[in-house]
Amino acid sequence: MSAVIHPRTYTASEVLNQRQSELDELFTVLPTVSAKSVQGHYPGRLFAILGLGMLPRFVASGFYRLMGAPILNPWRGKSFSNGAGANNWFGVKGLAFGRYTVSNGVSEVDGLPALMLNYDVPENLALLRRIRGEARQLSDGVVLGRMNWKTRAGLYRVLYFTLRKGD
Numbered sequence: 001m002s003a004v005i006h007p008r009t010y011t012a013s014e015v016l017n018q019r020q021s022e023l024d025e026l027f028t029v030l031p032t033v034s035a036k037s038v039q040g041h042y043p044g045r046l047f048a049i050l051g052l053g054m055l056p057r058f059v060a061s062g063f064y065r066l067m068g069a070p071i072l073n074p075w076r077g078k079s080f081s082n083g084a085g086a087n088n089w090f091g092v093k094g095l096a097f098g099r100y101t102v103s104n105g106v107s108e109v110d111g112l113p114a115l116m117l118n119y120d121v122p123e124n125l126a127l128l129r130r131i132r133g134e135a136r137q138l139s140d141g142v143v144l145g146r147m148n149w150k151t152r153a154g155l156y157r158v159l160y161f162t163l164r165k166g167d
Contacts, residue, residue: 011139011142012045012138012139012142012162012164015047015048015138015144015160015162016045016047016061016065017061018048019048020048020050020157020160023048023144023146023160024109024110024157026144027110027134027136027144027146028110028112030136030137030138030144031136031137032104032112032113032114032115032136032137033114033115033135033136033137033143034104034115035083035102035103035104035115038080038085038102038115038135038143039080039081039082040079040080040081040165040166041077041078041079041088041166042077042078042079042080042143042163042164042165042166043076043077043163043164043166044075044076044077044078044145044161044162044163044164045067045161045162046067046073046075046159046160046161047067047159047160047161047162048159048160049158049159050156050157050158050159074089074090075087075088075089076088076089076090076091077163077164077166078117078163079096080102083101083102083103084099084100084101084102085099085100085101085102085117086098086099086100098119098124098128098131099119099121099123099124100117100118100119100121100131100133101116101117101118101121102115102116102117103115103116103118104116107134108132108148108155109134109146109148109155109157114134114135114136115134115135115136115143115145116132116133116134117131117132117133117134117135117145118132118133119131119132119133130149130150130151131147131148131149131150132147132148132149132150132155133145133146133147133148134146134148135163138162141164141165142162142163142164142165143162143163143164144160144161144162145160145161145162145163146159146160146161147159147160147161
């Protein structure tokens, strides 16, 4: 039986306990985010990383909580500006790597509307250009996103992340 509950009862920290399959199910019922509404810096958190689903839930959850510590995880979130964005690293203002375009579109995974983050831009290394991000609204000011890896055979879910509107 699935552990997914109504999406409006989730907090950003509660999704840390979910498996990728549970998050996939949750993601399908979340409303999309308008590309025009995401502007500025959004601190983030990574979790539900591919391959770690075999760990007991409490171990995986503890690992993701540790990954929230700045010393262990250099990724700090994402920044958005006028239809484009970049990942923020090491908490250094202006240090961005992994750029993407931002638009509203249809998910290649579930066929539903989503905020699309397309890393296939000239500024990125060829390796990064295979990343396709999707995001939907988890709660007020919090976005649930997933990172997909595009191959000839299709898309593979690599991880999930949350973004919280920053200052």
